[in-house]
Amino acid sequence: MNLAATEELARLGHLYPAVILHGRKAEDRQAAALRLARTLLCEAERSARPCGSCKHCSRIVWPSAKSDAFHADFRVLERDLKTSTSVAATKAFLQDAQVAPFEARGQVFVLASAESLTGGAANALLKTLEEPHISAPRHFLLLSPSQFDLLATVRSRSLAVFLGVSEAEFTEEMEALAESFAVCVRGFMSSGSILQLLAGADVLSRVSSWKDPRDATAWSQAAAIARRCCDLVESRGSRGLLNLAEQMLGGWQSRVRGIQAQRILEAMVVEALAPLAPKGETRDIRLVRSVNGG
């Protein structure tokens, strides 16, 4: 699930009560939480949410010493200890979730470093998630570098929204893979041979471990490589590569349905990049059909 789709659920009033915002940097996760909170509490008409200027939107800001803006129905719990978020602080925070909203149609509670919840704190959160809300929608946004830093019991009750890999995670190894991938894409753009695309899919499959079918990390790394490749091939390749990157971010959903990662990568690469063949002609199509059993 990506952020845009999650915002749409929020507009329709169909958002899960607990959402994990993971990936990218802490500031990106905070920005995503603010955007989602505004979408949930904004008073503009649905399609215009978040408007950014109503009495709710304008006061939903990240707490800081510099600003005295405050919204009673938007709460943030920051890590209170050096390396963890304590049980006491978490319980006190969750107490506020037991009362009805003060001024908005719902409430939003943000756990800024959900990965740092102690076992007791995570259990207190779970207990709250299991209770039905009292009168108005109540949302919890759990911010964490990776969803896998959270307890499985918390994950299973939450919608995980992956914001992407942080730029700092674009390693030298990925750079080398991007260069190999670019060689395949260039080869296809000049020859039209599908074999080049299959070789490209094979390069992408080397990004990291594909063991856990629910893990979005390998997909986001493969997507980052496709995006990087835009700088390495002639510009007419950019559109297909960006489409490919977008598709791959959701690749884990097909894997959860039991399809092998390699097959998904091949299908996505061929579909997104086939239009880049010289004069739109592709060779070896029959070969691909037999490889994919079609």
Ligand SMILES: [Zn+2]
């Ligand atoms: Zn608004």
